[in-house]
Every structure is written in C-alpha cells, then in structure tokens.
Amino acid sequence: MPQVMGQALKRHEDIRLIRGRGQYTDDMTLPGMVYAEMVRSPYAHANILSVDTQAAQAMPGVLAVFTGQDTKDELGLIPTAWIPPNSDLKMTPHPALAFDTVRYVGDAVAVVIAETPYQAQDAADQVQVQYQPLQAVVHPREAVEDGRPQVHAEIDRNIAFHWTVGPDLDAVFQQAEVVVRHEFRQQRLIPNAMEPRAALAQYNNATDELTVWVTTQNPHIHRFLLSGILGIPEHKLRVVAIDVGGGFGSKIACYPDEVVASWAARKLRRAVKWTETRQENFMITSHGRDHVQEVELAGTRDGQIQAIRVKAYSNLGAYLSTAAPGVPTILFGLIINGAYDIPHASADVYGVVTNTTPVDAYRGAGRPEATYLIERMVDLYASQIQMDPVAVREKNLVKAEAFPYTNPFGLQYDSGNYQGTLKIALDMLDYPKLREEQAALRKDGKYIGIGWSTYVEMCGLGPSEVAGAVGFQGGLWESATVRVHPTGKVSVFTGASPHGQGEETTFAQIVGQELGIPVEDIEIVHGDTARISMGWGTYGSRTTAVGGGAIHLATQKVIEKAKKIAAHKLEVSESDVVFEDGMFSVAGVPNRQVSFQAVTLDAYLAWSLPEGVEPALEGTAFYDPKNFTYPFGAHVAVVSVDPDTGDIHLMRYIAVDDVGNIINPMIVEGQIHGGLVQGIGQALYEGAEYDTEGQLLTGSLLDYAVPKARFFPRFETAHTVTPSPHNPLGVKGVGETGAIASTPAIVNAVMDALHPFGIQDLPMPLTPEKVWQAIQQNQGGR
Amino acid sequence: MLTAPFEFRRASTVNEAADWLQQGTEVKLLAGGHSLLPLMKLRLAAPAMVVDISGIPELHGVIAHDGVVTVGAMTRHVEVVKNPLILAEAPLLSQTAAVIGDVQVRNRGTIGGSLCHADTAADLPAAVLALDAQMVVSGPDGVRKIPASEFFVAPFVTALGPQELLVAVEVPSMPSDAVSTYLKRPHPASGYPVIGVACWVGYGGATVRLAITGIGPTVFRAAEAEAYLAAHGLNSSSIGEAARLAAVHAPVEDDITGYKRQLVSVYVSRALQHTAKGKN
Numbered sequence A: 001m002p003q004v005m006g007q008a009l010k011r012h013e014d015i016r017l018i019r020g021r022g023q024y025t026d027d028m029t030l031p032g033m034v035y036a037e038m039v040r041s042p043y044a045h046a047n048i049l050s051v052d053t054q055a056a057q058a059m060p061g062v063l064a065v066f067t068g069q070d071t072k073d074e075l076g077l078i079p080t081a082w083i084p085p086n087s088d089l090k091m092t093p094h095p096a097l098a099f100d101t102v103r104y105v106g107d108a109v110a111v112v113i114a115e116t117p118y119q120a121q122d123a124a125d126q127v128q129v130q131y132q133p134l135q136a137v138v139h140p141r142e143a144v145e146d147g148r149p150q151v152h153a154e155i156d157r158n159i160a161f162h163w164t165v166g167p168d169l170d171a172v173f174q175q176a177e178v179v180v181r182h183e184f185r186q187q188r189l190i191p192n193a194m195e196p197r198a199a200l201a202q203y204n205n206a207t208d209e210l211t212v213w214v215t216t217q218n219p220h221i222h223r224f225l226l227s228g229i230l231g232i233p234e235h236k237l238r239v240v241a242i243d244v245g246g247g248f249g250s251k252i253a254c255y256p257d258e259v260v261a262s263w264a265a266r267k268l269r270r271a272v273k274w275t276e277t278r279q280e281n282f283m284i285t286s287h288g289r290d291h292v293q294e295v296e297l298a299g300t301r302d303g304q305i306q307a308i309r310v311k312a313y314s315n316l317g318a319y320l321s322t323a324a325p326g327v328p329t330i331l332f333g334l335i336i337n338g339a340y341d342i343p344h345a346s347a348d349v350y351g352v353v354t355n356t357t358p359v360d361a362y363r364g365a366g367r368p369e370a371t372y373l374i375e376r377m378v379d380l381y382a383s384q385i386q387m388d389p390v391a392v393r394e395k396n397l398v399k400a401e402a403f404p405y406t407n408p409f410g411l412q413y414d415s416g417n418y419q420g421t422l423k424i425a426l427d428m429l430d431y432p433k434l435r436e437e438q439a440a441l442r443k444d445g446k447y448i449g450i451g452w453s454t455y456v457e458m459c460g461l462g463p464s465e466v467a468g469a470v471g472f473q474g475g476l477w478e479s480a481t482v483r484v485h486p487t488g489k490v491s492v493f494t495g496a497s498p499h500g501q502g503e504e505t506t507f508a509q510i511v512g513q514e515l516g517i518p519v520e521d522i523e524i525v526h527g528d529t530a531r532i533s534m535g536w537g538t539y540g541s542r543t544t545a546v547g548g549g550a551i552h553l554a555t556q557k558v559i560e561k562a563k564k565i566a567a568h569k570l571e572v573s574e575s576d577v578v579f580e581d582g583m584f585s586v587a588g589v590p591n592r593q594v595s596f597q598a599v600t601l602d603a604y605l606a607w608s609l610p611e612g613v614e615p616a617l618e619g620t621a622f623y624d625p626k627n628f629t630y631p632f633g634a635h636v637a638v639v640s641v642d643p644d645t646g647d648i649h650l651m652r653y654i655a656v657d658d659v660g661n662i663i664n665p666m667i668v669e670g671q672i673h674g675g676l677v678q679g680i681g682q683a684l685y686e687g688a689e690y691d692t693e694g695q696l697l698t699g700s701l702l703d704y705a706v707p708k709a710r711f712f713p714r715f716e717t718a719h720t721v722t723p724s725p726h727n728p729l730g731v732k733g734v735g736e737t738g739a740i741a742s743t744p745a746i747v748n749a750v751m752d753a754l755h756p757f758g759i760q761d762l763p764m765p766l767t768p769e770k771v772w773q774a775i776q777q778n779q780g781g782r
Numbered sequence B: 001m002l003t004a005p006f007e008f009r010r011a012s013t014v015n016e017a018a019d020w021l022q023q024g025t026e027v028k029l030l031a032g033g034h035s036l037l038p039l040m041k042l043r044l045a046a047p048a049m050v051v052d053i054s055g056i057p058e059l060h061g062v063i064a065h066d067g068v069v070t071v072g073a074m075t076r077h078v079e080v081v082k083n084p085l086i087l088a089e090a091p092l093l094s095q096t097a098a099v100i101g102d103v104q105v106r107n108r109g110t111i112g113g114s115l116c117h118a119d120t121a122a123d124l125p126a127a128v129l130a131l132d133a134q135m136v137v138s139g140p141d142g143v144r145k146i147p148a149s150e151f152f153v154a155p156f157v158t159a160l161g162p163q164e165l166l167v168a169v170e171v172p173s174m175p176s177d178a179v180s181t182y183l184k185r186p187h188p189a190s191g192y193p194v195i196g197v198a199c200w201v202g203y204g205g206a207t208v209r210l211a212i213t214g215i216g217p218t219v220f221r222a223a224e225a226e227a228y229l230a231a232h233g234l235n236s237s238s239i240g241e242a243a244r245l246a247a248v249h250a251p252v253e254d255d256i257t258g259y260k261r262q263l264v265s266v267y268v269s270r271a272l273q274h275t276a277k278g279k280n
C-alpha cells in the first residue's frame, strides 16, 4: 500500500469539472420549472412611491409578479449572524424585497415569475416603479459625520456598531521615541467567483418539504437561516449545494434572491429557478474589504516595536450581511500585531452602513486588512529610523522558543518558526546581492524595489466555545461520517462544503491512508443537508483543519470497531491485533492476517460478531478543534517601475509558507497561487469605485480588472512544516495565506522602488497612472 | 444577459441585406456578433430585427490587384492575421488583428464588424487609417467609397448611412521597403487598447504614417509628427521630437493629469523605435 498522505495526487473532482461534466445549480432542470427575475433599484437611496405590476402581469408567460408589499408580512427579515460582543450592534432590518426604501443600487423591489427566462426578463422590464430619490452616502468615514444621509432611520450617524479592544495606549505613545502615523485605505473589492450565484427551489406538496439548491459555501447555515426567514421547520427544509464554482466568501451569506425563489416556489407550487447575471454579481453579491484605517505605531530608535493601534471605519454597505460584523472586528482587530511580539495593541472599529452593496468576508476576511496595516507600518517605521525592513522584522518577529505565544489580545499562536521562513526567503532571493544591483540600477535611472511581508494569520475557524465568545451565531465544529459499505468501499459524509478547493481528493487521501485502501474506493459526499447530519461549511481556511479532523476521528472509530471484529476472526485478543496498510494481523505472526475488506464483510453479514459488537461498519465524529491554527511565512516581491508610464512589472515573487502538515502538495501549491493572484490583484489592479450618488462605476469585467495569468511571473514557492498542535492532523490551512500575505509585499516593493522619488505611500490599487502622477509630483526628489 | 425579443433574418445577397435595412430603423446587421450580441444581452441594444450577413458571398474573400488589397467585410480577424496576401501587401493590418482580444474573439470577429462598430478603443481603425484604406460601401444609391480618414466620425459613429453596409475594405499595398509596427497597451480589465499606435515607414523614409486609437474620442493621425519625420528622417534623434509633437497635438479629452498625452508620447516613441529597428 503506497503512501498517499503527502502525495501530489491529481484532483478527483477535476475528472468531471475539467470535462464540463460538473453540475452547478443553474445546470439543474426540474419538471415544470419556471424562472424568477428580480426588479432592482437603479437608485442607491430612494423611497418607493409605487410599484405598478399590471403591464408586467399581462405579458406572455408570466405567472406572477410579487412586490415587497406581497412578501413583507410573509417573510422574516434577513438577519446577520455575527454579533460581536461589547459592540452595541444595531440590526439593519433587511426585507427580501424592499417595500418602503431602497438602500443600494440593486436592492430588489419585485420579482417576476415566468415560464421562460426571456419572458421573465421582458416582463421585469415592464414593472413600473416610482421612486423618490434621496441623497446617498458611500464613504465610510464621511457616513459618520453629522448631517449625512441616514441609511437606516434606527441607526444614528450610520454607525451600526462601535467595537473596541485593548487598553488605552496614550501613555505608551507619549513616551515613545518614534511614532509613525499613517492612514490606509483598504479599497473595496468584488469577489467575482467564476460561477455567479443561483438558486432553485422546489416544494413537495405531498411531504410539505422544500428543497433549495443554492450556490452556498455552507448549506447547513443556509438551512438554519432560511428556516427562520421562511418559517419552514428545518426537518422540512433541504439545502443542497451541488458543484459550486468558487465563492471566496461571497457565497457564505444568505441573500434575498434564494429567499424569494423559495417563497415563490411554495406559493406557486412550481419549481422556481433564479440565476444571477455577471452584472448582478457585481451589483448585489457581497463585496470585500473597504476600510479607512488611521494607524499609529510606537517604537524605539533602534527598531523595537512597542505598540500598534488603529482606528478603522469599516464600510459594511446597506445591510449587515451574514458574517459581516465579524470581519472588521474579530478577524481583523485581534491580529493587528501580526507576526511580531508587540507588547501593546488596541483597535477601535466603527462598522458603518452606507448606500452601497453589502460587504462581507472575502478571501482572508479581516486578516488581509490587518496584515496590510502591520506590514506597511513596519516598512514605514524602518524607513523612518533608517533601518533595513528585514532587520526590523528579524528584531520583532515572535521567537521560535516563544510558542505557544499569546498576543496582546489573548490569541494563542499555536506553533511556528517565523525566522525560519524568513531565512529561506532571504537565501532564495540573495538579498544582499539584489540590494547592490538595485543601487547600481538606480544610478542608470532604473527603479527596482524589494518588498517583504512576514505574515501570520489565524484560520481553521473553530472551536465553538470561541465562536460563542466572539459572537458568531453558530458553532464552529465539524461532523463526519465514514460509512464502509459491505464490499469495503467507503462513503465519507462531511459537514464541510468544499467548492473548488480540492477536498474531495485530500479527504480521500486522509481516509485512504488511515484505512489502507485505494483512494478510488472512497467517495467524499458534501453539500447536502439531507445526507449530512450537520456541518458549518467551508470558509476561514477551516475545511481541512476542522472537517479533516472530524474525518480522521470518524475513521479511527471505524478502525477501532473493525479491530474488534478482526480479533474475533483471528481468535486473538484485541490488544494482539495490529492494523497496517489495510491488513489486520496478529502481532509477531504477520502471516496470520485478514484484510480490512474481509472484516467489513463480516461486519455486515454479522454471522459471527464478538460479544456486544453491533453489525455494520461506520463511524461518526463531531469534532471541535482546540483552537485556531496560525499559518505563517515570509513573502518577498521584486518589482521594477517604469517612470515613463508608471507601469509596475513584477519580476519575482517568492512565497515561503508554513501551513503545517501537507496532505497534497499540488493542491496546496494551487491554493497558494490562487491566493497570491487575488492578493496581488488587490495591490495592483482591482478596486471598486462608486460615484457620490452610489452608482457603481466599475460594474463589469470591462472596467474591473480581475488579474489574468499573463500578468504574473512564475511564482517561487517553498515550505517549512511546523505541525499545528491544535488538531490531530497537524494541518494549519492554506486557502487564504496567499491573499493575506501578498498585498503588502507588492506595495512594499513598489514603495521601495519609488523611494528615490520620496514617495512613501500610494492608495491601492497602484495603477500606472497613479504611480506616474506621483512620480511627476515628486520629480524634485530624484 | 438575455436579449429582448427580435426577428432574425439571414441575407444571402448584399441587396437582400439592403432591403431589410430599408424596412425601418430598428434593424441591425450581424457579422461576428462579438460587439452586437453583448450589447443586446445587456439590453443596451434591442433591435427589432437582426439580419445575419455572414452568408453573403460578396462579403467574403481577400484579393489583390493593381496595388490594392481588397478585404471582404466578413473576413474574420484570424484570417486577417494569417492571409498570405494581406501579410505580403499590408502586413500592418495583420499585425494589428493579431492582438485583438483572444483566440475566441479573433475566430468570430470580423474586420467589417469592428470598423462599423467604431468603438473608440478598437484596434483595427488605427491600421486602416494608417494605411489610407477606403471603405467600400453599398446602399440604396449604389456603391461608394469612403476614405478611412472620413469614416470614423465619433465614438460608435461612422460615415455609413443608415441603409448602407460595408462590403469590403480596400487597402493600398504597402511599398516593398515598408516597415510597420502596431504597438498596443491593453487595458488590464478589457484587453482593449488604452492606446494603440499603428505606424509604418516606406518609400525610403519619404512616407511615415502614424495612427493612434484608444486614447482619443476617435482614431486619429499624428499628422505633425508624420510631417516632421518625413522631413527629418526616422532616426534616434528625430523620434523624441516626433513623439512630443504627437502628444501636443493629440485630440485627447479629460486629460487632467496629463497622463494621456504622456502615453501618446511614450507609445509613439516606442512604436517608432521598434519600426526604426526593423528598418535597418
């Protein structure tokens, strides 16, 4: 039996996905299916005066047109599911269909149900809505000023919550030798999963069951929320996520669209499908980031960082989305010290509502915002005290001996050797030589820059006790059932809900290794509340750490029971049985053995089972991890800047990551590449813009630059392995590291290149025009 | 992303297409569909009738005679890239078509469709303008020719009458000593040119053509730079001044930061340098 853990097996799921045989929600067709099309507000803020549906109702193929008036008494409000403690959070009442006020462009006011998607859209165009436009507010810091338009009457100065953590640090700052102050703008990003969102709902008249196929990262959370909103008990509600084409956080939330499709399916007794267009995806599917951060760092003249604090205004959009309040608080504020041993830290966050698309988790969720802040501040500090940025990092990184390390907010960093990854990156780069080259090139009017990011992040979201303590309205454990069929083939049911990450393969590797059976004999089943008892889904790089942990424990239960049966069969006591490579054998007598498959068959035939052992063979585990996991690493980017055009050319990118134990190195590599591209995309290309009236100016792929493969050099990756003690597999999580680490590495590199021009910082994305203009304004510095 | 209802027709002759066009104003011709269909799917265009012209034999084919290459309006970008006659007689056209969009776009999109759509940021207008091409147009009053310099009137507006269609593009053969370059700066999102500079030098340096797309409201010639280069020759010392002249005279709008003129200067300079290298 060959080793399968740690092998770069090709992905199981690709057999169907690459050949176009995947099944996405929109691929589903049901008998009698009809189509929903939403009528959406063209205004960012307006009162609805009237909705005239008559013309639309008379259009061919139209079954019904419903407005907010029709749904408001039949549907609950769409809630947020994260209420950070000590934050004074106010709910933003969010009806599925707006009936009095619309609060962002795209807010749905009516739905048309018709026999064909074309008819639905034609009729939606005929719904006449009279609006009274109101003034809009889009910028998070402006929104809290006096006299600004109020997005929700019940939310004074648009402050949905004010969350603080950490002590008053005025004294520390007053006494500090060096204080660096800076303001950063985390621009707004649009996740752009390859597959837009979709929902298909079917009501079963006989059983009163509603089934909803929906593009979700967490079907059980969806069921939980839909159950409350629709008033359908959970045992009569089934949520299915078949193939889901990426989410990046944007498919965590429960949205009005699936609520309305579900409600209409029950009302009309017809299967109702709703599918988002790419345009709608830009307009209504949750966005990411969008902070203004006022940051201060205190340190000594010789490079010891003493304190970091931030006051942040986080734009949450028009309504508090499902996980939104947790992102700029727990997932951001608690880790602003990054990988550094900084004794003092505090964060002060305003969660602000505006007339924009709701903002929620986006790959990294909070941690990129924190990492950018600290990694940029370290560079600004280094520059101010004229130290090399690497030297400052070396001096302040948490030492390998210090683990478990408790950060200023009480987070316990599990394990690590931060200097170790930095050392490898330095060697791969040949840093001193590159600095010499840089100096020589500058003399020729050529500008290259080197940018570092020595990050840590927290992921593997769980345990549930912490979830409760930080106000997440759910658990963060995971379930797994390993069901061995009579022939020894295995179905694994996981509460995690992978949607492109490759766990159908990695999970099979875990089980295959432990049971000593071929991975081809293992099927990973996920994304269906009817088949999986419970689960909390895939986000926060938790799937392998928590979901994988549950699978490991369930597999161990199977082995435990099988061992009993094997001992019975081999007529020895259980303690004399060893299990290795799929074979149970008698210790010391290796030829007295019986295979796992033979034991399985015995378990099912049950002709002769040991005392007290039940027939069949399966194990179920509900696993709650001990703590978060903390992947870390050192990234470095080398860029050149063309002063004539402001073009930034990424010459090299080195990522040395420690994500704990690695189950499938190819999949890990893929996750890192994808993360890097998204993080670099934020640094250089992506940025959603609104005008002052709340119109999204970057509303399509023609103007919003999702990075293309050709923009990038070959990434150079390396690893160290420091297992996490917080879960049985020793894994840490890799889904978000690239997106968390790379953004500041790039910006640090560009600022390093621009150093001769006296340019310290520019707002992201660093478009060529911005860079060129800054060079123009600072020509004197050259 | 679903179109409004429309009537669909297939024309098999130019006259038949012209007849449909005369039915009313809400008729659109469909060539490769790569500009028209996105507009219709976004419901930014909702023609009552769409007439497919891809089956009209007169719109197909590339021929060369009397120092002119005639390229049928339905010639796909991919064909413009590879066609031996175009490569021999008007390589600038091939060079330009080669960097349009991606493979799928080049496989479907047509030269006629691109020119008639007259997107501010289309690539091919630069080439046809630099090559002094003539648009062969058929309408109710018969066939007429419109010089490229008069064809692009405003963003998405051409000199084509409402009942006319483009039959072919006539491109004068480039001289045998001609060297040409099309230099494009793709937009990071759309891939369309932020600026595209088409340039060629020939007749021993006596003729220099520079046409610029993407950055102004329509494609334009850098006439002052052309004249300067014709007078001073294309060499490392003249390029800087030519680039400066092109930038100063470029009809760019809303250039608050000066970046657009800067790009004109840089891209004209780079295109000329590249051309000068090929010349030696």
Ligand SMILES: Cc1cc2nc3c(=O)[nH]c(=O)nc-3n(C[C@H](O)[C@H](O)[C@H](O)COP(=O)(O)OP(=O)(O)OC[C@H]3O[C@@H](n4cnc5c(N)ncnc54)[C@H](O)[C@@H]3O)c2cc1C
Pocket: B028, B029, B030, B031, B032, B033, B034, B035, B036, B037, B038, B053, B073, B074, B099, B100, B101, B102, B105, B108, B109, B110, B111, B112, B113, B114, B115, B116, B117, B119, B121, B122, B123, B124, B160, B164, B165, B166, B167, B190, B191, B192, B193
């Ligand atoms: C993803 C994508 C990327 C692209 N990137 C680029 C790019 O980088 N650079 C670039 O230049 N273009 C780009 N394009 C546009 C592409 O080149 C189109 O093919 C071209 O603009 C239109 O040609 P078509 O044959 O597809 O015309 P259609 O879409 O069929 O027609 C366009 C318009 O021209 C009219 N028309 C077509 N033929 C005639 C005719 N013979 N007489 C009169 N009117 C006619 C139509 O009625 C319509 O109004 C891109 C398109 C896509 C979808």
